[in-house]
Amino acid sequence: MSVGASNPEYVNARVRSRRASLFADEDYRKLIRMGPSAIARFMEESEYEREINELGARFSGVDLIEYALNRNLAKHFQDLLDWSEGRLYDLIARYLRKFDVWNVKTIIRGIYTETDSEEIRTDLIMAGELDEATIDRLLEVEEIEDAIEMLNRTIYYDPLREAYEEFEETGALVALENALDREFYEHLLEDVSSGPLNEPQEGPEAKYIEFLQAEIDFRNARNALRLARSGADLDPASYYIEGGLLFDQTELSRLVGDYDALVDHIADNKRYGDRLSGAMGRLRDADSLIQFEHALDAALLEYADTLSSIYPASVSAVLSYILAKEREVENIRAIARGREVGLEESEIEEELVIL
Amino acid sequence: MVLELGPELADVALQAEEASGPTLENEGAAALAVGLAALAAGYAERGIGAAAVGAMAEDDDMFVPGLIMTVLPETLVILALVVVFIV
Numbered sequence: 001m002s003v004g005a006s007n008p009e010y011v012n013a014r015v016r017s018r019r020a021s022l023f024a025d026e027d028y029r030k031l032i033r034m035g036p037s038a039i040a041r042f043m044e045e046s047e048y049e050r051e052i053n054e055l056g057a058r059f060s061g062v063d064l065i066e067y068a069l070n071r072n073l074a075k076h077f078q079d080l081l082d083w084s085e086g087r088l089y090d091l092i093a094r095y096l097r098k099f100d101v102w103n104v105k106t107i108i109r110g111i112y113t114e115t116d117s118e119e120i121r122t123d124l125i126m127a128g129e130l131d132e133a134t135i136d137r138l139l140e141v142e143e144i145e146d147a148i149e150m151l152n153r154t155i156y157y158d159p160l161r162e163a164y165e166e167f168e169e170t171g172a173l174v175a176l177e178n179a180l181d182r183e184f185y186e187h188l189l190e191d192v193s194s195g196p197l198n199e200p201q202e203g204p205e206a207k208y209i210e211f212l213q214a215e216i217d218f219r220n221a222r223n224a225l226r227l228a229r230s231g232a233d234l235d236p237a238s239y240y241i242e243g244g245l246l247f248d249q250t251e252l253s254r255l256v257g258d259y260d261a262l263v264d265h266i267a268d269n270k271r272y273g274d275r276l277s278g279a280m281g282r283l284r285d286a287d288s289l290i291q292f293e294h295a296l297d298a299a300l301l302e303y304a305d306t307l308s309s310i311y312p313a314s315v316s317a318v319l320s321y322i323l324a325k326e327r328e329v330e331n332i333r334a335i336a337r338g339r340e341v342g343l344e345e346s347e348i349e350e351e352l353v354i355l
Numbered sequence: 356m357v358l359e360l361g362p363e364l365a366d367v368a369l370q371a372e373e374a375s376g377p378t379l380e381n382e383g384a385a386a387l388a389v390g391l392a393a394l395a396a397g398y399a400e401r402g403i404g405a406a407a408v409g410a411m412a413e414d415d416d417m418f419v420p421g422l423i424m425t426v427l428p429e430t431l432v433i434l435a436l437v438v439v440f441i442v
Contacts, residue, residue, distance in 0.1 A: 009402040013409030083409075313402070 006086030008313045014083060015321045018076065021047060022328050025354050031335050032345050036061045039336055040068075048072050065336045069329045070125050074099075076325060077127035080318060091208070091315045093129055094188055095322065100128030101180045104147075104156060107138050108176055111147060130154070144176075159183045178238060185219065185241045188212050204314035207307045211319060214272070214303055217246035218296045221266055224252055228259045229289055245271065275299050290351070297353045301327060327353050381442040392435030399428035 023031075023046070031039055043065065044052040051068035059067055077096055084092050103124045110120035117139040124135065134150070141147045144167070148160045156179075163179035189212055223239045224247070240249050246269055247255070255262040267273055267280045276299055304320035331352045338348035379387070407421030 007405055009406040010409040013406040014413050017410055017413035 006088035007084065008088055008315070011080070011084045011088060012313055012317050015080070015318050019317075019321045019324060022324055023332070028331055028335065028352060028354065031332065032339075032348050035339055036065060036336050039332070039339070040064055043068065043332070051075075062336045062340045066333055067122060069332055070123075073325060073329050074125050074127040077322065080322070084318075088315060088318075092318055094190075095319060096128050097184055097187070098128070099125045100130045100154075100156075101184045103128060103130065103135060104138070104151070104180055105177050107135075108144055108147060109173060110139075111142065111144050112173055155187060156180060156183055175238075181219075182241055185216050186243060188216070189243045204311040204316065207311055208315055208319075211304055211307050211316060213243060213245050214300060216241050216244035217272065218300055220244050220247050220252065222293055222296060224256050224262055225259075225289060225292065227256050228262050272299070275303065294351075294353045297327065301353070382439075385438045385442045388438050389432065389435045393432045396428040396431040399431070400425055403428070 031042060034042060037060075040052060040056075040061075043049075048068050051071045052064065055064055055067050055071070077099070080092055081089065081096065103126075106123050107120055109115075110117070110123075120139060126132065126135070138147055138150050141150060145164065148157065148164055151157050151160065159179040159182065160176060163175040166175040167173065189209065220239075220241055227239070240247070240252050242249075246266065251265070255265055263280065266276065273280075276295065301320070301323050304316065304323050308314075308317035308320040310316070331354075334351040335348055338351060343351075404425045407417070407425045410417040411421050
């Protein structure tokens with residue numbers, strides 16, 4: 001926990017400026033019509049100039065785009081941590097831990113599949129709290145258990161330890177990955193919200209909590225829909241993340257069995273019902289879960305935008321930037337990959353999250 | 356000892372007050388008003404200045420707008436200065 005005054009004005013001004021230089025929706029339409037090398041050239045003339053130039057000698061085509069995107073993302077998010085101070089730093093760092101979770105997951109998966117450590121490294125996004133030295137050491141270990149030992153000073157140690165026993169029994173990585181996810185989401189609301197009854201009712205803090213709850217709810221909804229769709233025989237309780245408002249644990253376990261009831265439950269919720277009505281309609285008549293997940297992403301993004309204009313000098317603007325940047329990176333990646341495998345323009349467009 | 360002297364001390368203190376008049380004359384109050392206004396302006400500029408520096412770091416063209424925005428609360432002090440001429 002860092003001390004001292006926070007500097008939301010400074011961070012906000014910088015973040016809003018960067019937010020403005022993200023690709024617009026028209027740019028995506030242009031990109032859809034380009035091939036991988038044209039996309040790389042387009043990126044070279046924008047924000048991504050430095051990354052493309054640095055990596056251009058080593059990679060080409062879609063790989064170049066992908067690594068440049070990852071590196072640019074890491075750079076921007078690391079900047080956020082550099083600028084911010086005090087409580088603001090805590091709130092941002094806490095949210096950016098999702099990249100730590102991603103990195104640890106990737107490394108564990110890499111160890112599991114015995115991938116070369118250099119190859120794992122290219123997939124990491126160095127934007128979280130774990131420093132390079134720790135990541136380097138994690139990349140060197142050969143056993144998952146040693147990797148967990150390596151994390152013994154972080155918040156992930158205890159949950160991973162517990163999950164490791166389950167992993168040893170079943171041999172499935174899901175247990176470890178869930179443990180990481182849950183640890184991340186449950187830390188998000190720590191010490192801002194002390195339970196559903198004594199949360200702040202208004203002010204920036206309340207909006208921050210509202211946003212995080214929305215994110216947790218959407219995550220739960222997504223997991224529940226996936227489980228219901230796939231009909232996999234997994235215990236929904238082990239996927240449940242606490243802190244959301246949409247489901248409680250028993251509700252979730254009951255609803256996963258009944259797909260229509262689950263969709264109704266989400267649509268009836270008064271906080272999200274209206275916001276997601278378009279997406280719910282699509283979910284009901286099409287069977288594309290991907291479309292719905294994109295709609296959830298778009299809804300979350302819009303939600304973050306509204307919150308950031310209600311309280312201009314709060315952390316909400318930073319969160320909305322983080323989401324928007326991630327969306328940009330994912331969209332460009334989807335376009336590049338889509339072009340590579342020769343998808344139709346309309347098919348690629350369906351893969352994008354556009355507001 | 357001190358207790359015995361208490362009433363006399365109070366007498367002296369009260370007389371002294373009568374002799375010197377009010378603690379704060381009009382001019383003094385006006386000066387205080389300007390000072391407080393300057394403090395308020397400084398506080399307002401703190402946030403704006405931080406934001407302006409942030410914007411300038413991202414985009415050099417923001418220098419002039421940033422500068423103007425930063426000194427806007429300075430009008431508070433100028434308005435408060437009017438009080439000095441009135442009293």
